[in-house]
Amino acid sequence: MAEDIKPRIRVPQSAKKDEIIEIKTLISHPMESGQRKDSQGKTIPRKIINKMTVAFNGKQVFEAKLEPAISANPYLSFFLKCTQSGSLEFAWTDDDGSTYKATQAITVA
Amino acid sequence: MTESLHLPRRQTGVSRRQAVAALGAAAALMPFAASASPETAKKLLSELAKAEPKAGKVQIKTQEIAENGNTVPVTIAVESPMTEKDYVKAIHVVADRNPQPGVASFLLTPANGKAEVQLRMRMAETQNIIAVAEMNDGTTWTATREVKVTIGGCGG
Secondary structure: OHHHOOEEEEOOOEEOOOOEEEEEEEEOOOOEOOOOEOOOOOEOOOEOEEEEEEEEOOEEEEEEEEOOOEOOOOEEEEEEEOOOOEEEEEEEEEOOOOEEEEEEEEEEO | OHHHHOOOOOOOOOOHHHHHHHHHHHHHHOOOOOOOOHHHHHHHHHHHOOOOOEEOOEEEEEOOEEEEOOOEEEEEEEOOOOOOOOOEEEEEEEEOOOOOOEEEEEEEOHHHOOOEEEEEEOOOOOEEEEEEEEEOOOOEEEEEEEEEEEEOOOOO
């Protein structure tokens, strides 16, 4: 299902200096909790996004550690104070070790 | 375009009676649900945040009654100027009657400007959401909020 996993980010393209902007992220992912059983009664193995990190110009600004209690297609939003132009790098880590990445540029006027 | 971030909501269109019946069926199918308890949730929190938290500064915003426990939007806001000298280092979220108490932990930095995060969580049944904020000076603050769940989101 790895090909279905697609991150989506909404960041204002430009911001004023020192403006605090909201960053919304969503990644399509089943977040299989490891609690469910299939029709044969076997437990479906856990497969979730367990970590999400955000760096601004290479410096980490936000990190989230996620548990199975997070809904499928995990949505997260947080804030960022814009001090300079640069790029935001997002990375999601899956239980199976794969990482999904996205970047977004911000122009600060 | 806020819509682009929201997946289409499934229209279930169940009547109250169907909902109650489904709730009963769901309860019968989930003998393993609710293995977390207020005690295990508290224990996990004490492992995550070392100091004994005081009530205050943290605000949990969510709906009072969640019809669908599969996705309950929750906003956690912490009072803080978010400067280099005074900022929120981490926010931990737990739920006390889910199969596992942990929900999420967020690590913040002064670069965030505002200590507020939003997430969507699963809730197996009516229970408390507990949030603890760790400040950079070592103090911890907490808030608890009960959410009533109509249909549990444990996916049994």
